[in-house]
Amino acid sequence: MKFEPTTQPGFYDEMYDENGEVRHHCIKFDELLKNSPKKKLNRLQFAADKAQMAMGMTFNVYHDKQGIEKILHLDIIPRIIPGSEWQLLERGLIQRIDALNHFLQDIYNEGKILKDKIIPEDLILGSKDYLEPCKGLTPPKGIWCHITGTDLVRDKTGAYFILEDNLRCPSGVSYMLESREIIKRAFPELFNRLGVRPVSNYSARLFNMLQHLSDKSKPVIGVLTPGIFNSAYFEHSYLAQQMGVELVSGMDLLVKDKFVYMQTTKGLEQIDVLYRRIDDVFLDPMAFNSDSLLGVPGLFEAYKAGNIGIANAPGTGVADDKAVYAYVPRIIKYYLDQDPILNNVPTYLCREEKDRRYVLEHIEELVVKETNAAGGYGMLIGPKSTKEEHEKFRRLIQANPNNYIAQPTLSLSTVPTIIDNQQVEGRHVDLRPYILYGKEIEVIPGALTRVALKKGSLVVNSSQGGGSKDTWVLFND
């Protein structure tokens, strides 16, 4: 018995075209898929599940009585991206990060873009993510967004669109790395034959990037984690281990005379760079949220004095707000005088009257999002909601228009996925590549591909029933 892959009519499938013909860059994988007995592929899938369990590749789900650890299902069928397509993505992402970095430097210093009225001043200065203490500050080497995990999607025609710029502490990179290890075991013969670009040096690149933040030749580096109950704890410890650096929590650190120290069995040892996986406002109870028990009192003063590098720089969150997102094409134009290589999903800003009217009239066709919520929460998918829900969101928007944006419902592309060991069917995916900004901006040739396992579902978040796939970026087409 072999699998017979099927696609979802009306959507762009990344492996098969609308006539069911395999796309050129997937020919070799398609051969393997169609020539392997069902049993064999199911066995590989089973082995992959087991490997994940043994590796403890788990994330924590809050408020789940079933026990806190869960596994993000990894489908063994990869998502394959041809080389030329990737080059386009690469150029587009570098351009975008470059512009956003200029933007952050500007709004915390001269504020030219606000004075030139390219972006409404209140949208930035009134944002809860705009950190007053960062005013007048230039981070080490002028870099704000060291690590970015941009979310992209493809539409009916297969064109790529930027969905979100995740500039705070994007997670998921450990899945990209560990999934690759597992899938290598499943299809060892294909990697060479297809020419899949390796991702395994990510940790080395991350390490070099972090070193670059200090002027010392051998700076002491730490990954700052909120602790074991954080949903991404696995990733924090994984990255620390891969880089061979300390994994620290707020209570391991203290600040003395504006220098940051770790508390060790041999006394205090100075630390020079922190890859922090704690939100801005929890970093330092003295500078920000005074209730925070996770941070380090005095950390921000040490940062201002230039005695500690922090990646990403505090304050970057203001630039990945869903409302600011709508202005990114204008931000690119303003700082780089270029047209964006990668487009935004068309976005209606409810704060603008014309857009708001459109949203209220067409709410049943649109996806409405809260500007500062993450993880698929606080959102309305118009075509999949009831009249009552439409009405509820209309009221919410009118009561607080600044808080909402809307986008057309996207027909996300699909990739064949093994469903219940029974069949292979197209399922909707998104794409999160990782971009590092050190000496230069580099895009890692791989990504986290999240897949909505439920038929027809567009929600790929791990907290809401999503799975993942390994992403193969090819050297050639």
Place this chain on the structure above:
Amino acid sequence: MLSRVANSIYWLGRYLERTENYARFIDVNFNLMLDLPGDLQEQWEPLILATGDDSIFRSKFDRFDKKEVIYFLAFDKDNPNSIISSVTSARENARIIRENLTKETWEKLNETYHFVKKGAERKEWKKEDPRAFFESVKNQILLLYGLADNTVARTEGWYFRQLGLFLERADKTSRILDVKYHILLPSVEEIGSPLDFLHWMALLKSVTAFNTYRRLYGNIDPSGVVEFLVLNKYFPRSVFYCLKEAENCLFKISGSNGSGFSNSAEKTMGELRSKLEFDDVNDVIETGLHEYLENLLVKINKISDKIDDNYFQIKDNFVSQLNRQG
């Protein structure tokens, strides 16, 4: 090394050793009961007394029934020292410091944890003969030790783990010897009888000491066994040997030259080690075996407290911080 990390490594060492010892305890008592003459009642109470958790046991169960004792020692999450509690704590500590462990160590420990959890789901304690399960737990821990032995660099972290392991083992060997004190013989005349002999033999087997003892001492008699398990200089599970190794770990950690002491942990440790070094079996018997062992346990706890004072004391309570977050 971060104090918090050292603390977790130390407890990882202790919990793993505790898990292994509990698996031994149950295995051996089970064997012992099989050897008993049919008219004698099985004795499971001494095992509980030796672990020192008898008050928790009594609060939950009316009598010391085999299945209930096995459940309590292996699978009861209300017992903080049961196998499932210990292996969970070991894994939680390992998770906190995962970046400090080799991949193989973490994966193997993770597997062991899932294995014990499955055992609980299968209700192993209800089986007529659950020995295969405990044998397997023991072997998985030994495999972890083997992995560590061959892959872990001999730096500070290694010594904190060995320190935890040897202190825990010293504690458990003392306790297993104390089981004998609690096992009741039908009458005074039975002292030195075949039944008594069976008990001592089982005791030796529980610490894999039977063959070695035979070779070194020949006849099985109480003072020989006591000397062997408490004072012997060469047997890796004797209390003295464990303390000597633990002391050596402290010296490696502080970087001192291996004599005297440079902090209060080394001082307390050295005092107890030298007492055992210069005691002979008559000193033990004069004090009374049970009293002697109780005193050992108290001192070992004190050493652990001193280690905590010197190396792990941290300015805030980690656990309460973590819990705030969830």
